[in-house]
Amino acid sequence: MGLILLFLNVFSISVIAQSKEEKQVASAVKMLIKAMIDGNKTALENISSNALSYGHSSGKIQDKAAFVKAIVSGQSDFVTINLTDQTIVVKDKTAIVRHKLSAQTNDGGKPGNVNLGVMLVWVKEKGNWKLLGRQAFKL
Template sequence: MQRPFFIILIALLPLYAFAQKDTTVIKNAMLRLDQALLNRDSVALAQLLHPQLTYGHSNGWVQSREEVWTDGVTGKLRYKTIRPEAAATFAATETTIITRQLIYVEGMVSDKQFAMQLQVLQTWIKTKNGWQLLARQSVKTANNEPIK
């Protein structure tokens, strides 16, 4: 009875190793994206954002790749802080990784300040250009600070 268990375990180890390696890559991509948004880094944003991106904010605003890039670079949307509040969780296949993470953000949009805690869902896909963000949606949590 124990032999089939070990055969299954050995068969699944490569999948576990694959998932571990790619979640490390995605953690790095998530960090690079946060830094690119904070620093208004047009080159990094161009690399990380998929051409068909849909970027959903907690207030219902949905941006395309071009809008995220333009608003980030021009300063229409300026992030002051993007801080993880909890470790991200991952669901992975060979070409898609879905992440969930609790974060705290502060910044300004059209000269109006915001500060809030968000639950963020991201979908990353593997492309010829590496892992790129295809979709993002956030929702406010109960622990939000009032808008300043």
């Protein structure tokens, strides 16, 4: 009986730890979205891995510097971003986030709307979740 209780206790701890990691990743996603809407260069640089590969639904790929520059300059300007149907899977120091993104944009001063599916890949670097990869696709 003691062995069963020990097993259940260990299992409960691992489930709680997984939920904690998922919450941290969800928080990182929220920080990313806020930084994108605000055009906050420092926040975008802090949340992104130096090895970032940021893929657009058009097929365009940006590294960290190009991604940050496009957001900060207004070339890629998000006025609003709404995420739905988000899922998060954490495995060790890697997380995969999937969601649907609908947004109002003002890219280069031209108003528009986007509806995308997005997959984000996050890695834990020095205790913080950093965006390593992003790929969007048209819905």
